[in-house]
Amino acid sequence: MSAESPRISRLEPYLSRTEPAPTLLKMLVGVQLAGMREDLGLAQDQAARAVGFSPPKLSRIEAGKGRRPPVEADVRALLELYKADEHEARVLLELLRRAGEPGWWQRYDKRLMPEWFDRLVGLQEAATAIRTFEIQYIPGLLQTTAYTRAVVERGLPTAPAREVQRRLELRTRRRELLERPEAPQLWAIIDESVLLRVLGGPEVMREQLRHLVEMAQRPRVTVQIVPLDVTNASAPAIPLTYLRFGGLDLPDIVYLEHIKSAVFLEDRDETEEYRLALDRLGDEALSPRESLVRLRDTLRERYGTG
Numbered sequence: 214m215s216a217e218s219p220r221i222s223r224l225e226p227y228l229s230r231t232e233p234a235p236t237l238l239k240m241l242v243g244v245q246l247a248g249m250r251e252d253l254g255l256a257q258d259q260a261a262r263a264v265g266f267s268p269p270k271l272s273r274i275e276a277g278k279g280r281r282p283p284v285e286a287d288v289r290a291l292l293e294l295y296k297a298d299e300h301e302a303r304v305l306l307e308l309l310r311r312a313g314e315p316g317w318w319q320r321y322d323k324r325l326m327p328e329w330f331d332r333l334v335g336l337q338e339a340a341t342a343i344r345t346f347e348i349q350y351i352p353g354l355l356q357t358t359a360y361t362r363a364v365v366e367r368g369l370p371t372a373p374a375r376e377v378q379r380r381l382e383l384r385t386r387r388r389e390l391l392e393r394p395e396a397p398q399l400w401a402i403i404d405e406s407v408l409l410r411v412l413g414g415p416e417v418m419r420e421q422l423r424h425l426v427e428m429a430q431r432p433r434v435t436v437q438i439v440p441l442d443v444t445n446a447s448a449p450a451i452p453l454t455y456l457r458f459g460g461l462d463l464p465d466i467v468y469l470e471h472i473k474s475a476v477f478l479e480d481r482d483e484t485e486e487y488r489l490a491l492d493r494l495g496d497e498a499l500s501p502r503e504s505l506v507r508l509r510d511t512l513r514e515r516y517g518t519g
Contacts (some may be wrong), residue, residue, distance in 0.1 A: 221245070221301050228307055235319070236335025237458070240277035240289065243306055244462050247275040249295035264290040276479070280319075280328060282312040296435035321383050325376075329475040333454070333468055334387060341459040342398040344491050347452050350412075351421060352401045353426050353434075358385055360421040363413030391434070400435040404496055408438070408511050419516040426508050429501070437498040438507050455487055 216366060224241060227435075229236075250260045261271040266287070268347075274283045288309055292302045318334045326334075337343060345352045350364055361384045365377055372380075390396060411418050428437035454468040467478040467487045479486055499507055512518055 217416050221304050224304055234339055235312045235316050237339030238308050239282045243275040246291050260261035263294055282309055336456050340397045340456040342457040344400045344455040346402045348404045354388055357421045357424045359417045371492055396433050402437045402498055404439050405441045422512045429505050435501050437506050438504040439498045442507050
């Protein structure tokens with residue numbers, strides 16, 4: 214393979230990335246290995262047998278899944294099988310090394326960061342665009358600290374104060390993503406009932422709605438409200454997050470959250486269904502301008518301020 218491979222050259226900027234991004238880098242290594250395999254016309258099971266792996270193991274490597282990146286010896290075996298040249302191997306092995314550097318969220322107790330939540334935070338850190346639909350709470354990236362505390366305390370009413378504080382710190386740190394120069398585009402569609410549901414008391418909700426009004430006016434944030442009088446809205450039955458990773462050969466990923474677990478969908482046919490559902494819901498919701506008016510009206514009518 215050529216040292217001038219455009220696939221590899223696009224990865225080189227990630228070698229100098231200052232903020233650790235293990236989830237992104239694991240995915241990048243995996244998708245490049247998959248591309249090399251496909252260039253040689255090898256099926257996944259053929260390549261796995263050739264290096265002594267089980268097909269599920271190679272599948273995990275190519276998908277970039279798991280808390281830890283694959284071991285270097287396994288990646289070297291694949292690079293040798295795929296006849297990668299010295300430049301390609303150097304770039305991918307350096308990305309692999311950097312994928313072993315923990316992200317800020319991985320420094321928290323694993324009890325606070327189950328593997329599915331670890332992956333979600335890592336994917337959000339890596340995404341260029343995040344689309345989300347919420348029917349219960351304000352989206353996490355748009356919550357105030359006081360509102361987040363109310364959400365945590367509602368979900369874990371018997372948790373000790375120290376655990377609540379650590380969870381609050383973790384969720385608050387996630388919001389810093391939107392303050393970065395390279396922040397992703399965030400498009401949040403919110404059911405209007407979320408604005409009316411009081412969490413933490415009137416003062417908490419007043420602050421939260423003010424914050425939502427402020428965030429909705431940022432150039433990289435779009436907020437749409439699905440009004441209560443839209444009775445035939447094509448809204449999914451559960452919250453969902455749709456993540457895109459522009460220009461990196463990475464698949465779109467849909468995140469579906471349950472009470473104590475989550476599902477990640479990466480199959481193109483499945484993710485496309487959710488993308489279309491979000492498109493339809495965006496058409497049925499108030500426009501961003503109308504949504505901002507609805508937010509201000511709700512703030513004034515329910516909490517006496519605009």
